[in-house]
Amino acid sequence: MSEPHSPQPAARKVTSLRDLPLEIAPPRDLWPELERRLVAGGAGRRRWPQLPALRPRYFAAAAGLVAAVGVGILIGRGLLPSVGGDIATHPTASLVVPASFISDPRYLRDRAELLKSLNARLAELPPQSRQKVLASLATIHQSMRDIQAALGREPGNALLQELLVDTYQDEMRVLTTVQEASAGSGET
Amino acid sequence: MISAAQSDRIDWEAALVQRARNGDMRAFERLYREHIGRIYGLCLRLTRDPAAAEDCAQETFINAWRGLKNFETRSAFGTWLHRIAVNVALARRRRPAWTVEPLPDAEEPEEPEWTLDTPVEVSEIEAAVGALPDGARDVLVLCGIYGYSHGEASEMLGVAEGTCKAQLHRARALLRRKLYPEGSP
Numbered sequence: 001m002s003e004p005h006s007p008q009p010a011a012r013k014v015t016s017l018r019d020l021p022l023e024i025a026p027p028r029d030l031w032p033e034l035e036r037r038l039v040a041g042g043a044g045r046r047r048w049p050q051l052p053a054l055r056p057r058y059f060a061a062a063a064g065l066v067a068a069v070g071v072g073i074l075i076g077r078g079l080l081p082s083v084g085g086d087i088a089t090h091p092t093a094s095l096v097v098p099a100s101f102i103s104d105p106r107y108l109r110d111r112a113e114l115l116k117s118l119n120a121r122l123a124e125l126p127p128q129s130r131q132k133v134l135a136s137l138a139t140i141h142q143s144m145r146d147i148q149a150a151l152g153r154e155p156g157n158a159l160l161q162e163l164l165v166d167t168y169q170d171e172m173r174v175l176t177t178v179q180e181a182s183a184g185s186g187e188t
Numbered sequence: 189m190i191s192a193a194q195s196d197r198i199d200w201e202a203a204l205v206q207r208a209r210n211g212d213m214r215a216f217e218r219l220y221r222e223h224i225g226r227i228y229g230l231c232l233r234l235t236r237d238p239a240a241a242e243d244c245a246q247e248t249f250i251n252a253w254r255g256l257k258n259f260e261t262r263s264a265f266g267t268w269l270h271r272i273a274v275n276v277a278l279a280r281r282r283r284p285a286w287t288v289e290p291l292p293d294a295e296e297p298e299e300p301e302w303t304l305d306t307p308v309e310v311s312e313i314e315a316a317v318g319a320l321p322d323g324a325r326d327v328l329v330l331c332g333i334y335g336y337s338h339g340e341a342s343e344m345l346g347v348a349e350g351t352c353k354a355q356l357h358r359a360r361a362l363l364r365r366k367l368y369p370e371g372s373p
Contacts, residue, residue, distance in 0.1 A: 013307035017332040023225030034246050038253055
């Protein structure tokens with residue numbers, strides 16, 4: 001056994017054990033190795049739930065879902081700090097995925113493929129459903145820009161990070177729903 | 189009483205736990221980053237070895253990921269992780285260090301916080317705690333530093349509450365002797 005590790009070499013004096021630091025940062029980031037072990041051990045599971053294949057008669061329900069997501073996002077945006085000025089000065093902010101917590105290669109690959117085929121999928125939807133999907137995606141993408149702008153000012157804000165991840169998940173849910181609906185229409 | 193900020197944090201954490209239970213690795217990473225400091229700190233104090241503490245912390249989160257489906261969301265995720273970490277740390281030891289006779293309840297009054305006679309440097313206390321025998325150190329770390337009750341600590345460590353109290357009594361005596369070798373100032 002090595003020598004007892006002294007986690008806080010500072011000369012700070014205390015009169016109670018409760019004043020000792022409860023948190024001690026490990027000397028290196030353990031997550032990358034931990035994640036590898038979790039995935040290698042078969043513990044990793046699909047991140048995105050599989051939706052059942054949708055048939056044309058579910059178009060209305062699918063459109064309802066994306067509309068609901070859009071409304072949810074609008075409500076979520078209401079919780080954000082005011083970022084209007086930032087958006088106005090960065091109207092062409094791209095929808096890149098800068099946050100480390102949305103950098104899963106599988107997610108990025110799935111998202112890229114879904115976005116690539118989106119136009120073709122949309123063309124297969126009835127016009128009314130297509131409009132709802134486009135409106136929902138526009139709301140989601142605007143929310144992403146808003147949240148990213150707010151995170152630019154407060155990079156450590158856990159609530160914003162959480163909201164951003166949720167928004168990307170909402171986008172994925174809409175894209176997946178469109179794909180499933182389109183596949184369902186091809187079956188009949 | 190739980191403050192509004194704590195309540196927000198618990199709600200936020202419960203949402204992350206729920207997502208992690210559904211297989212969301214990024215949510216689990218967030219939980220990891222939220223708790224790794226406390227878990228590594230606990231493992232380091234229990235193992236006294238940075239390399240062993242790293243292994244112990246990783247094992248804790250692996251066991252947590254695998255056991256998420258069994259986690260009762262009513263209880264605190266941090267406490268649940270601590271229980272796992274203690275189990276992992278104890279399992280790494282070759283033999284238990286619990287050879288102290290249990291202390292009857294009346295002999296050791298509950299002292300929620302033990303105050304030192306004079307201020308001592310953090311590094312000096314950490315070294316003194318690290319030099320304690322395993323059983324005494326386990327209890328001192330859980331009760332004295334992390335604030336668990338005897339009941340909670342004895343449950344985590346798998347010993348009788350009386351034994352836990354006896355070990356704490358012993359730990360404090362040894363610590364006092366180490367910190368004040370020439371008697372109380």
